[in-house]
Amino acid sequence: MKISTLILRSMRKNIKHYYLYFFALIFSSALYFSFVTLQHNDAIDQLTQSSIKAGAGFKVGAVMLVVIVFFFVFYANQLFLKRRSKEIGLFQIVGMPKSTISYILALENLLLWVAALVAGILIGFLFSRFFALIFLKIIHVDGLVMLDFSFIALVQTLIVFAGLFIIVLIQTTWVVNRSTLLQLFHTTSNSEQKMKKMNPIQLILGALGLAAIVYGYFLSTTIFNINESANENTLFIKMGVVLASVIIGTYFVFRFSIALIMNAIRSSKNGHLSLKDVLAVSPIMHKMKSNALSLSIITILTALALTVLSLSSITYYSIGAQIEQYTPYDMSVANDEGSAFEKSLQAKEINYRTDYYELLNVPIDFTPVMKNEEAKQASKGNQYSDTIVLKESDVKKKLPSISLNKNEAYILGYNSIFQKIMPLEIGNQMKLRVNNSIKHLKLIGVEAKNSVPSEITYGGKKTIVLSDQLFNQIKTNKQILKQTGWRTYTGYTIINSEQMDKAISLYKKTTKGGIFTTNSKGDFAPERQFSIKSEAYKHSLENIGLLIFVTGFLGLAFLLATGSILYFKQMTEAEEERESFKTLRKIGFTTDEIMKGIRRKQLFSFGIPLVVGVCHSYFAVKSGWMLFGTELVIPLVVTIGIYMVLYSIFAILSTKYYRKIVNDSLPQ
Incomplete structure (x- = not known):
């Protein structure tokens, strides 16, 4: 031949x-x-x-x-x-x-x-x-x-x-x-493993696997905690320890813990195993030695895919909120330089609304309102920092719920990252320094949103809202005025979105592209270009949209790889068990009776890697989601839900293949 x-x-x-x-x-x-x-x-x-x-x-x-x-x-x-x-x-x-x-x-x-x-x-x-x-x-x-x-x-x-x-x-x-x-x-x-009794070493290793995963989860929740001994390498060391403990723990769980649990279930039956036990528990227990590595890899890949997809979804979902936080108005003008722009808007009959803010730069000590002692120690020696303060009546235009007494204060622009790393104690008092006098301000609230753009706050730093009475009192101080670079700010909202492009063109023409100069001679960046809200949104959408597209492709590839490998494994095991099915059919068991045990096995083979992978992904995402966006629940639930639905298709195909093998085993 x-x-x-x-x-x-x-x-x-x-x-x-x-x-x-x-x-x-x-x-x-x-x-x-x-x-x-x-x-x-x-x-x-x-x-x-x-x-x-x-x-x-x-x-x-x-x-x-x-x-x-x-x-x-x-x-x-x-x-x-x-x-x-x-x-x-x-x-x-x-x-x-x-x-x-x-x-x-x-x-x-x-x-x-x-x-x-x-x-x-x-x-x-x-x-x-x-x-x-x-x-x-x-x-x-x-x-x-x-x-x-x-x-x-x-x-x-x-x-x-x-x-x-x-x-x-x-x-x-x-x-x-x-x-x-x-x-x-x-x-x-x-490749089969027969376990007639529990080996103490295997029991210890199985327990260590569970402990390693729990420790990895716990460490992930403290990964951003600040302490005195922390340095630039601390975060990477923690991340490495979390990764190593979860991966090693996952392998030990599949290699030892699950097989021992299955063995305990079988031993508890005292030899009286049902058909479901024979078709589900026994095959899982005997083949854990050969399946442990592959199931561990599939679980880690599933967790990796879900983590990347979830974080990119969180970023995409949060674009609008983040742009609103850093660029609260359609266009911005600083230091009363918007007269030419307003005249051009009026000439073109473009409807707009303005919100005017007065600004001051004041040294403030936030140490007394910090919850963590580690954060207080980290700021020791440099407690006072120049902070932009706003007047209550101005801020009410954007945040009408704020209400202050004379010696009370409200913090704006304190986003989820700061709240995670350096949480603040509401009710404690900050210190405000004017020349040599100290004023105590009671902190009554914190808000992630801000009323002024990040260009004024130098990269999205927090601002403080004071009562009108206290603000006007501080404003009379010549030293405060001298060190204040941005004294006023005007935010413009275009009423009709269809006129936005024309308004942007006028803004760029009358403000030299949105570039403004500070009043402070000591400012390290005297000129700043202010962002246009719609353009900032479009730019972020392009970059993050690309991230979503690429991660979506990779997630689809991960899903294909892990699902197909599990399906191939189940096809192989179905062929190996064909003779067993033939014997069961000969002694009178029906296809539906056999399939009840097989479904339990499929639930384990596909469900356990998915469930463990989802747990790994959840703790990974929860530990650092605030670095990527402002919303956790909805993007995470949607991403995991879609992945689980697509993943379950492979389990359904695998179960159908088993049914075909069982049906074909019927003796002629």
Whole structure:
């Protein structure tokens, strides 16, 4: 028989094993080709107006996609080699050299990969326009994208998948040459673990695994705590310890804890196992040794994907709130320099509203209102800091709920990051210094929003609201006036949004592009360009929209890799258990009775990695979400919900495959 005939017959025989692998290769190549097509599309760069950042983002995403696809292909090929181990053994028994076996498997893979690449590239090209429209929808850009077939993307895709194919060939050759006939015919039984009694060492390791995860979770909640010994490396050390403890703990839990729990459940039955126990508990317990590493990797990958997706979703969801916090008005004018702008608005009959603020720079000591002793120690020696103070009547235009007595104060612009790192004690008294006199101010509230833009507060620092009486009293001090760079500020709100573009054009023309100069000679940055709210929003939307798009692609790839690997594993185990199902059917058990136990097993195989991964992701996101946005619950719930729904599709497919195997086992 010719080798070509043998290859064709072998592929026809194994088509039921290859179809999902083939589909996954097509999907991977299509996803990658679509991604790099967008990466090399000039229209996308022109529409986003941020080609440098977009190019960098796409390059990082492309590298991550290669890593994910490599992991998936390597692991999937390992599973398929395991399923065909007996076939490889039979080839050796009939006298076929290992080099010839490797050659046959290489040709089979070559045919499979070439067909998958051709189909994937065609599908990827067809869907690249769809992905481009999604990208533009995310960044709120209206435009028509014309996508031509990119030969650069084609070459890049062929190079990447050629490299992956070479790795698969090396892996295949290694398995064929290193495996003995005994290993090939007993590959399943070699991986099983029988635990007749609880080993004290394994019990200790299982407990340590749970303890390591709990410790990692606890440490993640204190990762931003400040203390006297903290330095620039403390955060990275804590992050490393959290990562190591969670990863090691996850492996120990899957390797020891779960198997021991299952063994305890079986022992509690005193030998009276139901069919559900036989089909669920026993297989899980016996195969934890071989499954521990793969389940741990899948759990960590799931946690990583959910964390990245959740943080990017939080950032995207919080764009509006963050822009409102740092740029509260459509346009801004400082130090009473807005007369020309107002005249131009009136001449063009553009309706607008103004909010006028008086400002002062006053030294204030916040140490008495700090909750953490560590934060107080960190600020020792430099308690007083120049802070912009506002008048209550001015702030009421934006925040009407504020009400102050003479010696009371309210803090604005104290966002979630500051509230996490340096929480404040409401009711305590701050110190305000005017020349040599000290005034005590009772803190009655804190607000994340601010009434003045970040350009005035020098990067979004907090401001203080004082009563009109106290503000006017301080304003008479010549030293305070001398050190105040921004004495007034006017915020403009355009009533009709359709006139916004015209108003922006007038603003840039009459204010030299929104550049204003401070009154203080000692100011380290005497000139500042004030942001326009709509342009700041658009710029943030482009950058964060790109992040959402790239992480969405990566999340889809993670989902495909982890879900497919679990499905492949369940297909393999279903084939291995075929004889057991046949025996159960012969003695009278129905398909529905057998499927009850199998569903329990599927719930574990797919549910436990997902649940543990969600827990890992939740604590990872909760520890630092405030660095990425202003809202946690909604983006986190939506992201996890969508991921779980898509992930469950693989569990449903796996259960259906088991049902097919059980139905086929019915004796004729």
